[in-house]
Amino acid sequence: MNEQVLIRVMVQLLVPFIFLFGVYVIMHGELGPGGGFQGGVILAAGYILYALVHGTDAGKRAFPTRLSDALNSVGVLIYGGVGMATVLLGGAYLDYDMLNPADPPAGQTLGIILVEIGVGITVSAVMITLFNELARAVRR
Amino acid sequence: MTTLLIDVFLLLLLVITAIGAVAVRSLLAATLLLAIYSLLMALVWVSLQAVDVAFTEAAVGGGISTVLLIATLVFIGRREAPAPLIHWPSAAAVVITGAVLIYGTLDMPRFGDPQAPPHQHVAPHYIAHAMEETRVPNFVTAVLASYRGYDTLFETAVIYTAGLGLILLLRGARARRRERRR
Numbered sequence: 001m002n003e004q005v006l007i008r009v010m011v012q013l014l015v016p017f018i019f020l021f022g023v024y025v026i027m028h029g030e031l032g033p034g035g036g037f038q039g040g041v042i043l044a045a046g047y048i049l050y051a052l053v054h055g056t057d058a059g060k061r062a063f064p065t066r067l068s069d070a071l072n073s074v075g076v077l078i079y080g081g082v083g084m085a086t087v088l089l090g091g092a093y094l095d096y097d098m099l100n101p102a103d104p105p106a107g108q109t110l111g112i113i114l115v116e117i118g119v120g121i122t123v124s125a126v127m128i129t130l131f132n133e134l135a136r137a138v139r140r
Numbered sequence: 141m142t143t144l145l146i147d148v149f150l151l152l153l154l155v156i157t158a159i160g161a162v163a164v165r166s167l168l169a170a171t172l173l174l175a176i177y178s179l180l181m182a183l184v185w186v187s188l189q190a191v192d193v194a195f196t197e198a199a200v201g202g203g204i205s206t207v208l209l210i211a212t213l214v215f216i217g218r219r220e221a222p223a224p225l226i227h228w229p230s231a232a233a234v235v236i237t238g239a240v241l242i243y244g245t246l247d248m249p250r251f252g253d254p255q256a257p258p259h260q261h262v263a264p265h266y267i268a269h270a271m272e273e274t275r276v277p278n279f280v281t282a283v284l285a286s287y288r289g290y291d292t293l294f295e296t297a298v299i300y301t302a303g304l305g306l307i308l309l310l311r312g313a314r315a316r317r318r319e320r321r322r
Binding site: 118 | 191192194195196200203204207211212214215272274276277278280281284286292296297299302303304306307310311314
């Protein structure tokens, strides 16, 4: 265990910044390079780094399987939900103009940010699920 | 000139890494070579000024898929079964396909040619109007999430399905095994 102290401390320091960067990439997809997909993968990479060093049990304590299972669907639901919302507001499916009829470009920006968040949630949850399931299968 | 040198250098490294990944017998080494391949590819995308694609390539190819491939290696062992270095029918298929593909590139428009057919369809509209229509400065994101919103919705659904399938297969198999033991 002793030789792992350095790794553990470094991971402890790095992981919060990796998460911060992942959220930044998701939220700033409309301003610079990146978006939901890349940000989601970075979030998952932060979790995987943590679980690799501290063990998958610690990883699951920090981020329970039930939560990641639920978030798998939540992201797609957000994306599809934005589409349904624009239909209910009288537009076509995923016609973001309807989110703010007085100022269509603002509606577009809002819609794009919302669906990017949805993509980010699903991608990160699925990547974490992939890792957890493979790790658990390997351990047996 | 400098860009040309960098491109040639990167592409040479890419070819060397690809040959190495195929030739090496240790699957772990091959996986790591593929990760290097992805990082080099990300640099090529940056050189082509496609930073969004470069970002994805580095995060997915260099990061996540490497971890998942290594996890898979734990199941299947890290040594490739011994096989002759050159399998002639496959080599013939690869050479013929490669020759056809290279012949196809001869007809392709020059790189960055604004008169090229792909740049004549909807792209000019996106470039000229994405900012005023969506107020999103990165029009790659505007195209992905708004103009091509259906594509991205179903890409997300594909990823979701992959996660769901893995849960059903691996977790389901575990539950069945536990059931049988009882």
